[in-house]
Amino acid sequence: MTDRSRELFLKAQEVIPGGVNSPVRAGRAVGVDPIFIQRADGCYLWGADGKRYIDYVCSWGPMILGHRPPEVIQAINDALENGTSYGAPTEMELNLARMIVETVPSIEMVRMVNSGTEATMSAIRLARGFTGRDMIIKFDGCYHGHADSCLVNAGSGLATFGIPGSPGVPVDLARLTISLPFNNLEAVEATIKKFPDEVAAIIIEPIAGNMGVVLPDKGFLEGLRKITRENGILLIFDEVITGFRVSPGGAQELYSIMPDLTCLGKIIGGGLPVGAYGGRRDVMSRVAPDGNIYQAGTLSGNPLAVAAGLATLMILKNKEIYVRLEEKSRFLFSGLTDAAKRAGVDIVINRVGSMGSVFFGKNPVVDFGSVKHTDTSKYRSFYREMLAQRIYLAPSPFEALFVSLAHNEKIMKKTIDSAFNSFKKLGNMQ
Numbered sequence: 301m302t303d304r305s306r307e308l309f310l311k312a313q314e315v316i317p318g319g320v321n322s323p324v325r326a327g328r329a330v331g332v333d334p335i336f337i338q339r340a341d342g343c344y345l346w347g348a349d350g351k352r353y354i355d356y357v358c359s360w361g362p363m364i365l366g367h368r369p370p371e372v373i374q375a376i377n378d379a380l381e382n383g384t385s386y387g388a389p390t391e392m393e394l395n396l397a398r399m400i401v402e403t404v405p406s407i408e409m410v411r412m413v414n415s416g417t418e419a420t421m422s423a424i425r426l427a428r429g430f431t432g433r434d435m436i437i438k439f440d441g442c443y444h445g446h447a448d449s450c451l452v453n454a455g456s457g458l459a460t461f462g463i464p465g466s467p468g469v470p471v472d473l474a475r476l477t478i479s480l481p482f483n484n485l486e487a488v489e490a491t492i493k494k495f496p497d498e499v500a501a502i503i504i505e506p507i508a509g510n511m512g513v514v515l516p517d518k519g520f521l522e523g524l525r526k527i528t529r530e531n532g533i534l535l536i537f538d539e540v541i542t543g544f545r546v547s548p549g550g551a552q553e554l555y556s557i558m559p560d561l562t563c564l565g566k567i568i569g570g571g572l573p574v575g576a577y578g579g580r581r582d583v584m585s586r587v588a589p590d591g592n593i594y595q596a597g598t599l600s601g602n603p604l605a606v607a608a609g610l611a612t613l614m615i616l617k618n619k620e621i622y623v624r625l626e627e628k629s630r631f632l633f634s635g636l637t638d639a640a641k642r643a644g645v646d647i648v649i650n651r652v653g654s655m656g657s658v659f660f661g662k663n664p665v666v667d668f669g670s671v672k673h674t675d676t677s678k679y680r681s682f683y684r685e686m687l688a689q690r691i692y693l694a695p696s697p698f699e700a701l702f703v704s705l706a707h708n709e710k711i712m713k714k715t716i717d718s719a720f721n722s723f724k725k726l727g728n729m730q
């Protein structure tokens with residue numbers, strides 16, 4: 301925390317709840333007040349006092365190319381010459397829709413919205429309207445934005461009704477969402493058996509990024525696809541993080557699974573506010589005005605956001621980029637593993653492509669329960685030590701770290717050295 305940020309944070313707390321426009325930014329999970337950011341470029345952020353940090357938050361995922369990639373900035377400036385918003389269809393949004401349809405295997409039609417929350421909220425309403433059913437199954441530790449049906453915690457025991465995850469979520473609505481342990485197919489089977497013909501959809505982050513990174517067990521996603529198909533349940537992949545991150549076609553391409561609906565966000569907006577939901581033509585054609593399931597948005601398909609997204613996805617068409625991202629990420633995360641070993645600190649790293657997490661502990665991290673058994677207080681100390689060395693990590697142990705195209709070997713070596721110093725200090729605290 302620097303003086304200028306402290307000054308701004310005090311003022312911000314008078315007029316913005318918690319002084320931030322999204323809770324995790326407040327740093328309460330790590331006990332560190334936020335640094336106010338002045339600008340970003342490449343893999344760097346500059347704080348309000350001018351200090352430079354190596355950024356592994358990457359705006360929580362969108363900045364896969366790094367900050368201010370020239371082609372994206374140019375595309376936004378070009379679009380700006382023609383105005384900022386029309387509230388009418390444009391050729392550019394048609395091109396973005398075509399790009400998404402061509403790249404994400406299961407998407408035949410897509411609707412642009414303005415955030416990941418809007419995407420999942422709309423996909424859930426669509427699934428309920430299409431199936432005529434009301435119940436939703438989600439998984440503990442997965443986050444799908446803040447729509448009421450998604451802010452639901454697991455009830456007591458398996459296959460029981462959900463309980464509101466926040467005041468303001470009506471109990472009667474929360475009861476329609478059941479949250480189950482990730483990677484637990486038996487729990488899904490038991491729930492579907494308990495509520496036959498009542499479940500509209502199962503929504504899942506195919507690679508979880510909101511409890512830290514947790515990978516699907518072999519056969520888990522395939523099992524979900526099979527059981528949903530057999531029971532007339534729609535399978536919704538929330539690929540807001542994984543879409544265009546772990547592969548151009550997202551986790552569904554990586555794992556060769558075809559969900560019925562997919563939610564996107566983050567990368568497809570190139571850093572501007574964008575979300576999208578899409579999937580099977582017979583399902584999507586039920587969305588207004590074609591169908592009678594309503595969803596709308598003043599700024600949906602906004603020309604500047606679409607320009608940024610299109611320019612980003614045009615660059616990501618080059619699959620060589622994913623090879624380079626994999627090489628970078630393998631270098632960084634294997635370096636972190638080695639640094640922890642040399643420092644005598646036990647860590648577990650979960651990673652898919654350029655999204656990964658460092659957990660403190662010895663045991664495999666395979667669901668939210670095992671995440672909660674990791675040493676989160678060690679993560680808090682690690683976060684503070686790394687920030688002191690100008691490495692900007694996610695201010696929560698329940699998030700992902702992202703590598704961008706802008707992170708080069710020299711910068712990652714510095715990161716690994718800083719991590720070694722931090723692990724050494726943690727080791728001495730043990």
Ligand code: KE4
Nearest residue numbers: 322360415416417443444445505538540541
């Ligand atoms: P937004 O409404 O924040 O654009 O997207 C919600 C969302 C939906 N699905 C997944 C898998 C997500 O990860 C998110 C949002 N991610 C969080 C951090 N992991 C955004 C950061 C924040 O809340 O400030």
